[in-house]
Amino acid sequence: MVNIKYLAGLANLAVSEQEAKTFGKQLKDIIALISKLNEVDTKDVELHRSRIDLTSDKYLEDVCSTSLPTRSxxxxxxxxxxxxxxxxxxxxxxxxxxxxxxxxxxxxxxxxx
Amino acid sequence: MKLPINYQQQKKLISEKKTTHVEILDGYLERIEKYDKKVNSFLTLMKESSYKQARLCDKLFSELGEDVYKKYPLLGFVVSLKDLYAAESVRTTASSKVLDDYTSPYDSTAVSRLRADGCIFIGKTNCDAWAHGSSGENSDYGPTKNPWNFDFVPGGSSSGSAVSVTCDFCLASTGTDTGGSIRLPANFCGVVGLKPTWGAISRYGVVAMASSLDCVGFFANSSEDARSLFNATKGIDGFDATVTNVTPAKLKNDYTIGIAKEYLNDGVNPQVKNELKRVISTLENNGFTIKDVSLPLTEHAISVYYIIQPAEVSSNLARYDGVRYGHDRSYFAPEAKRRIILGTHVLSEGYYDAFYIKAMKVREKIIEEFDRVLNEVDAIIAPVSPTPPFKLGEKAQDPLQMYLADIYTVAANIAGIPALAIPSNITTQNLPLGFQLLGKRFNEEVLFDIANKFESVNTKHPGKAQLL
Incomplete structure (x- = not known):
């Protein structure tokens, strides 16, 4: 059971009683959908940085440039x-x-x- | 007033002195004035600055003639901007009241590159708030309507961008695609929609939704115009570390296209399925080789997506505190709250491994599966949406049903591969139909080439919505 009020508090969101009730019901359905992932066998999958993450070993030159004016x-x-x-x-x-x-x-x- | 159907034709009209850039802009703004109240596609019009740009285009063309295109390859190309793109001194709301009065102090990379190439920006378009949605109904500024039939949704989240192109309010538009937000509205409105490879175009200055999935992309009337915009904006800018420069793949004379049986299952609407079959046989009759492939993990892509995406949403939307800009967090509408709460849940102690880590592992497997299949074929053909456009309000009260509209689009974002949505026909209810091509990473040119060949032999293009 998802505690909507608690989670909203963690995310600094205010939710009404009615919203908490509606979200609770909707999240139950969504969690049922995403729980289907348990059908996929992942015991041999090694979790490294995602294959599409091309950022490794990339560094930016440390160059000084003009920043935005304080006023803007x-x-x-x-x-x-x-x-x-x-x-x-x-x-x-x-x-x-x-x-x-x-x-x-x-x-x-x-x-x- | 004759408006161009693509940029090539516009250049011809200009060079034959049949029209001017100012006259073209007049034409677009007249149509917006007359019709946009019916479809609600624009949030902000950039009238003054666009006329300034158009007058400059006319001046440059009269001084330099055709040579002007060497310096400004997209001179006078009129583009609308999804209201997620920062453009200097222009309001950027992400269609959320949180940013109701926010004015961008700088240009996003995509905007500054298009500007430098001579594009004219006509205005900022409506979308689902924060790009959360598949129908355009989640905008805090009212829903955008499908110009083919005002009772139907235009698809989301880049709803106003797709509508602005099919309504001839501009020649092309920018969008963002995190799980189908370009391809779905392109499909529902009958225009071309490009979701590039993740890492091809910088997202700098574009409101972030889920950063490991977000892509900047385009809507256009032809794949050639989408290609021009892609080439003008791609490549390293120094502000988005995920961007890579890659030399485009060589084009071929004969392509092999894969069709996965998972994309033709019983969940697909018969009209969508029959159209996909017709497109496949058109391709086959025109020299393409069609090959059966298998993507069994496709069915799990939507679950992976609805874990990783809200997790990243909850993190990206944490920055909106109302201190540096915008209003405080009480201004978030229900859909953003729902995603932040779901994201917070899947990342919280005790659930992190069961949801987030599990989803990341399945993501690895989906990536492997696509890589394997795309080694055998040049592209994969698939439906964009399991159904043609649905009615306004039909799924608005049931977020799960709305999320399932993305079932065929999310896989490309999870795998980081490029995808191109192409309009191909109309339904018996006179609504657009189309399909998408998925390609190898950084092989956008192959997709444009296949689409171009298809466009030249397809006899059933949906054409434009009649706004009467």
């Missing part, structure tokens, strides 16, 4: 402060503050505003 990067932000994205406080307990001094400073600055 911040253009779509819901909330910004100077040249930063502004977000709600995530960690309220100061003991859990990240150790990076830069990050703590910027966070403290924001809190004091």
């Amino acid at each position: 990067v911040l253009y779509n932000a819901a909330s910004k402060h100077n040249d930063y994205f502004s977000v709600d406080l995530i960690l309220e307990n100061k003991q859990l503050m990240p150790k990076s001094p830069e990050f703590s400073r910027s966070l403290n600055k924001k809190i004091s505003k």
Whole structure:
């Protein structure tokens, strides 16, 4: 039995009681379909990087280039402060503050505003 | 106003001074104005910038004449963009309210390459939100309708792109194909649809769905036009590490085409099956060798797909937090939520091995099976969909039935091989019919060559929808 509310919580999604009920029923059908894979014998299959993955041993040259202007990067932000994205406080307990001094400073600055 | 049927004809009309790029654009925009409210294929029109591009095309042609095509091989080729493609300073929504007010700060690689070759972008097209769907009904901006019959779905997820081409709203369109999202709408609307090899064209700047399956591809009126767009966009760009440059295979005079009995089973609608048989005999009568092959794992492709795809969806859609752009996660519609939850489930502790790892192992076996068969034949012929277009609303309440519409398309994505959907006929209800060719990795040219030969001998091409 799939716990829809729990899974939605893991994915940071809000689902209503009605949605949880509907999704639960639909996922049951879908899981029945995908469970058919148990009919396929895979005991000799060695799982390596998929055969179609052609990315191995590929490295990009480390080249400097112009990045997008800060203004256009911040253009779509819901909330910004100077040249930063502004977000709600995530960690309220100061003991859990990240150790990076830069990050703590910027966070403290924001809190004091 | 005479609109071109393909790019070659457009070049001829321009060179004989029978029309101009601005006049062609006028023609498309007039049709959009008149008919698009019936089919709902566009979300954003790029009127101002497209006229600017068209005027520049006319100026360049008058200055350079035919030589202009050496520098701009697709000069004046009018293209619509699935609303998953970033185009600088243009809204990109992925047909989801999450991105309702998002404006792209840069061009995707496909867009910048087409732009550099002289293409004109007319607008952004409707699709299933986040490319999740097989009917176009999952768009947060209302469903797109099939122009052949407004009661039917146009196929999804690239619904508006396919419709814009069959309605002569543009000459070609871009789409994305993760499990059939180009081939299905191409098939349901009667146009050519190309899903290239995974790794042939960069996905940079295209909203990601399931990255080990996602492909950038095209809709066109002919396989030759699809080929031009493919060649203009393929190859390494430095932004998508999965892209490889491969020299195209040599073309042959005689091809062997495989037909798998698994593609002609009882689950296939009789009209689809009979048309496939007619196409096979047309090919046979025109010098192609037909060979029976077997792909027994095909039936499991859909199960593999509905594990790997939602797993990757749940990961790719995790980035939408409403901080840097767009709205927060409460704006996701039911289909995206369903896939994120399913993906989270198959990746969660206790289920990861039973679902995800199992699916990856079966994927390996499917890849091996295709590799083995494609060593014996140059291409495999298959139906695109088990049925002709279905009615709006018919499967909307039953996600499992909707997912099964992808049963013949997902295998190509799982194996990473190229596939080309080709229109060939119409049903007794006057709806398009067609088929697909699956090829060896990076052998798109072989598929175009076979399709080209078929197009020249097929007497039953569906033509265009009559929008009355």
